Amino acid sequence: MKLAIAGKGGVGKTTLAAWLGDYLIRQNKEVWLIDADTAISLGPALGLSLEEVPIPLVNNKKLIQERVGTGVYINLNPEVDDLPQKLAKDVRGMKLLVMGTIAGAGSGCGCAANAMLKALLAYMILRSSQWLIVDLEAGVEHLGRGTITSVDGLIVISEPSIRGLQTASNISRLARDLGLKKQVMVLNRASEDFVPPKDIALPPIVANIPYLKSLEQRQQTSPCVLDLPEREDIDEICIKVLDALKK
Numbered sequence: 001m002k003l004a005i006a007g008k009g010g011v012g013k014t015t016l017a018a019w020l021g022d023y024l025i026r027q028n029k030e031v032w033l034i035d036a037d038t039a040i041s042l043g044p045a046l047g048l049s050l051e052e053v054p055i056p057l058v059n060n061k062k063l064i065q066e067r068v069g070t071g072v073y074i075n076l077n078p079e080v081d082d083l084p085q086k087l088a089k090d091v092r093g094m095k096l097l098v099m100g101t102i103a104g105a106g107s108g109c110g111c112a113a114n115a116m117l118k119a120l121l122a123y124m125i126l127r128s129s130q131w132l133i134v135d136l137e138a139g140v141e142h143l144g145r146g147t148i149t150s151v152d153g154l155i156v157i158s159e160p161s162i163r164g165l166q167t168a169s170n171i172s173r174l175a176r177d178l179g180l181k182k183q184v185m186v187l188n189r190a191s192e193d194f195v196p197p198k199d200i201a202l203p204p205i206v207a208n209i210p211y212l213k214s215l216e217q218r219q220q221t222s223p224c225v226l227d228l229p230e231r232e233d234i235d236e237i238c239i240k241v242l243d244a245l246k247k
């Protein structure tokens with residue numbers, strides 16, 4: 001199954017991506033995680049040091065030039081079949097691909113970098129058969145820009161704030177308009193009795209992540225979000241999300 005996680009900035013996308021990957025790998029699944037954000041945070045969230053995180057594909061000028069070319073004559077269908085294995089970093093049995101954001105593909109070789117990222121993302125989503133979780137950049141803009149809406153399911157996450165929920169709603173509508181109908185909503189750090197305003201259309205809420213003091217304390221010394229004392233509760237959240245997406 002191929003999934004993408006979207007939402008406003010700072011609402012817990014990367015944390016949930018890391019938790020889902022960690023849960024699935026312990027179920028003996030083959031798991032690929034894609035960091036499609038500029039912040040390069042998924043690797044550290046999984047426990048990698050900054051030195052261990054591979055350079056984002058979007059910054060790999062040599063490879064982009066080799067496969068896509070530069071200037072006017074760029075190859076929009078570059079060969080990418082060998083790249084997942086070549087570029088992936090092994091983390092706790094999972095494979096991490098650090099792509100960087102398509103929007104942030106940069107000046108100068110922007111078109112070539114975009115072509116490269118799109119081709120690899122399309123390959124990963126459409127042609128490979130393992131579990132794939134894409135941690136998207138914050139906001140909605142990237143959804144309109146490519147293959148991401150070919151995933152099997154979209155997890156929209158928000159905190160209990162109007163801006164977060166409105167962004168979630170916008171993401172959901174845009175994704176649905178682009179054909180991505182299988183969507184679930186996860187609330188993060190909302191109290192149990194929180195009910196979103198009725199006039200904000202959202203995908204069905206399938207899980208609520210409580211505020212975790214242990215995570216806040218952990219983040220003061222480490223970016224890793226795994227191996228928390230609440231792992232069983234976190235696994236339950238992952239199960240709820242994945243079960244809802246299977247329906």
Ligand SMILES: Nc1ncnc2c1ncn2[C@@H]1O[C@H](COP(=O)(O)OP(=O)(O)OP(=O)(O)O)[C@@H](O)[C@H]1O
Pocket residue numbers: 007008009010011012013014015016037039041137138188189209210211212213215216219225
């Ligand atoms: N339920 C929670 N309890 C405590 N801390 C949390 C919780 N969820 C997320 N956090 C913390 O909030 C911060 C933001 O989370 P995260 O990086 O996952 O958000 P994001 O949506 O990926 O952000 P960005 O838009 O910058 O990529 C992190 O430090 C994370 O550990």
Ligand SMILES: [Mg+2]
Pocket residue numbers: 013014015037039041135
């Ligand atoms: Mg993030």
